[in-house]
Amino acid sequence: MVTGMLLCSTSSRFRGASAARLSPIFVGLQRSYSHDGSVSQYLHRSLVPTMHFQKSLPRLPIPKLEDTIRRYLNAQKPLLDDDQFRKTEQLAVSFGNGIGRELHKQLVAQDKRNKYTSYISGPWFDMYLQARESVVLNFNPFMAFNPDPKTEYNNQLIRATNLTVSALRFMKTLRAGLLEPEIFHLNPSKSDTQTFKKLIRFVPSSLSWFGAYMVNAYPLDMSQYFRLFNSTRLPKQNKDELFTDENEKHLLVLRNGNFYVFDVIDRDGNIVKPSEIQAHLKWILSDNSPVPAFPLACLTSENRDTWAKMRQELLDNGNKEALAKVDSAIFCLCLDDFPVKDYNHLSHTMLHGDGINRWYDKSFNLILAKDGTTAVHFEHSWGDGVAVLRFQNEVFKDSTQAPAITPQAQPAVVDSAVAVQKLNFKLNDALKEGITKVKQTFDATVKTLTMKTMQFERGGKEAIKKQKLSPDALAQLAFQMAFLQQYGQTVATYESCSTAAFKHGRTETIRPASVHTKACSEALVRKVSQHSAAELRQMIAECSKYHSQLTKEAAMGQGFDRHLFALRHLAESSGTPLPSFFQDQAYAQINYNILSTSTLSSPAVFMGGFGPVVPDGFGVGYGVHDNWIGCNVSAYPARKVDEFLQCIHKSLDAIFNVLEGKQVSN
Numbered sequence: 001m002v003t004g005m006l007l008c009s010t011s012s013r014f015r016g017a018s019a020a021r022l023s024p025i026f027v028g029l030q031r032s033y034s035h036d037g038s039v040s041q042y043l044h045r046s047l048v049p050t051m052h053f054q055k056s057l058p059r060l061p062i063p064k065l066e067d068t069i070r071r072y073l074n075a076q077k078p079l080l081d082d083d084q085f086r087k088t089e090q091l092a093v094s095f096g097n098g099i100g101r102e103l104h105k106q107l108v109a110q111d112k113r114n115k116y117t118s119y120i121s122g123p124w125f126d127m128y129l130q131a132r133e134s135v136v137l138n139f140n141p142f143m144a145f146n147p148d149p150k151t152e153y154n155n156q157l158i159r160a161t162n163l164t165v166s167a168l169r170f171m172k173t174l175r176a177g178l179l180e181p182e183i184f185h186l187n188p189s190k191s192d193t194q195t196f197k198k199l200i201r202f203v204p205s206s207l208s209w210f211g212a213y214m215v216n217a218y219p220l221d222m223s224q225y226f227r228l229f230n231s232t233r234l235p236k237q238n239k240d241e242l243f244t245d246e247n248e249k250h251l252l253v254l255r256n257g258n259f260y261v262f263d264v265i266d267r268d269g270n271i272v273k274p275s276e277i278q279a280h281l282k283w284i285l286s287d288n289s290p291v292p293a294f295p296l297a298c299l300t301s302e303n304r305d306t307w308a309k310m311r312q313e314l315l316d317n318g319n320k321e322a323l324a325k326v327d328s329a330i331f332c333l334c335l336d337d338f339p340v341k342d343y344n345h346l347s348h349t350m351l352h353g354d355g356i357n358r359w360y361d362k363s364f365n366l367i368l369a370k371d372g373t374t375a376v377h378f379e380h381s382w383g384d385g386v387a388v389l390r391f392q393n394e395v396f397k398d399s400t401q402a403p404a405i406t407p408q409a410q411p412a413v414v415d416s417a418v419a420v421q422k423l424n425f426k427l428n429d430a431l432k433e434g435i436t437k438v439k440q441t442f443d444a445t446v447k448t449l450t451m452k453t454m455q456f457e458r459g460g461k462e463a464i465k466k467q468k469l470s471p472d473a474l475a476q477l478a479f480q481m482a483f484l485q486q487y488g489q490t491v492a493t494y495e496s497c498s499t500a501a502f503k504h505g506r507t508e509t510i511r512p513a514s515v516h517t518k519a520c521s522e523a524l525v526r527k528v529s530q531h532s533a534a535e536l537r538q539m540i541a542e543c544s545k546y547h548s549q550l551t552k553e554a555a556m557g558q559g560f561d562r563h564l565f566a567l568r569h570l571a572e573s574s575g576t577p578l579p580s581f582f583q584d585q586a587y588a589q590i591n592y593n594i595l596s597t598s599t600l601s602s603p604a605v606f607m608g609g610f611g612p613v614v615p616d617g618f619g620v621g622y623g624v625h626d627n628w629i630g631c632n633v634s635a636y637p638a639r640k641v642d643e644f645l646q647c648i649h650k651s652l653d654a655i656f657n658v659l660e661g662k663q664v665s666n
Contacts, residue, residue, distance in 0.1 A: 242382055
């Protein structure tokens, strides 16, 4: 098993004080047994109902239009020359005084009519579900689990059983309303206590958020959680649909491109005995069925309209029941028959694999390699990283601290050949030909993707915080410096930030490329001899201060990207000509994110990653840890990953030299 590296990334996060505090302290986690010896059905029993705060969550604010225009122009300054900026500024001012003002009024009025949700929720779901590109590489990220601290528990069968049972406990705890509400605690000594929980549970749901706010605790939106289980994205022409069926009780297992289902919840609603789950998984692992000549799963990697057409062909050809089993399964467990060789192999395996042993449309795939290396690969339209990270944190903690079975446990004596149903699909010649073409396209595409990792060992969060600087700001500065060093320019950069502090919040964009990072990058990369050590230190401090301001604004729903996105969505849906502001080349350019970045910290997560969002871009997953910094970078042939990582390392060296008062050289 690959060990020793902790890189963290996902496509969203809650940014306030510490991303590592995303999940509440795990309370009441016990291994308890019922009279028949079966293992506990729940992770814990929260004093406060899971959705207690949902009703009173504050609504996502719509920023003032003048603030959005100002922030937009500030983000454009480092990307444009003087003439380009003057043109963009004129268009922005004209938009703000004209059609933009009218659109903003309509958006505000629409928001007031829909108080049960946020102004971004509908358009954001539409954006994902209307996208016709493959979900693989373009949208779905992965997050790999840390290995079980007890080495012997990393056996594929043992770990698959324990993780499955813990995932089912999470599901049952969530559905019973017993899962601890997701709360961001700024003062845990006051809010993360039994006393507070005993009091707040009696506060009506319509007022409960205010009670938490009084002790500096911020409940987060949990509306996405129900889509974790029994859920799938269904391909449809022009716009996909999300499907959930909470009544189904079976697990979907993929191995060598073969599909297996068996019940993991019994008729009384209890988790099937872990020894029985173990027996069924052992039977699947021992099945010698070859990889199908026409592996159906690769269809989920295709363009959505093409996949929708082929799915209809599958339904017409007598596969309705088999597809229903796939779509409604609690989740998809993928068992791979090979060990992970190194970090790069891990990234490729968990981000895309071979297209045969994943159902990319499921809400998540839980992937286990032969050596027990594990990751969550999730479909992105239904939700963001906050929900998936909470699931991962809880499941990791439960499976390692309260494992359902031990390495010495014997599988139950059951007839798995009867209990496990192997799904068979009827394929006509058109489907066989289509699957062959899809697989060829998939193979050709993933061959063009490079994914590589880097570790910077000189220092991390601790050293940076001692300098009273933002660790995230310095990592982002290093990316700006690296791109300038490699390609000689500053480009549109995206950093994801969760707005889960608000009802039905999704994400907002932090724009790390600023006039401050551009000036600092120029100084450290090209003109270091022209500046004193004190001047360089001051420039880094300005970058940190401004980035922290952008981060805080984004987390509070005060960025500009989602507001403009909603205004454009409104304009397009009205059927009138698109305002010239949105036709500006500079607007297209800032939304063409050559650097797409994301980070998180969690004791459960070993590393993570995602693909570039544009053909000539970088996908940068990173983590700033106590004493080191890690990056996991992806790109297509238009960009050189090795060189970029070398430039990041060199940039971090330069930044740390300044912080340590050492000589900096170009």
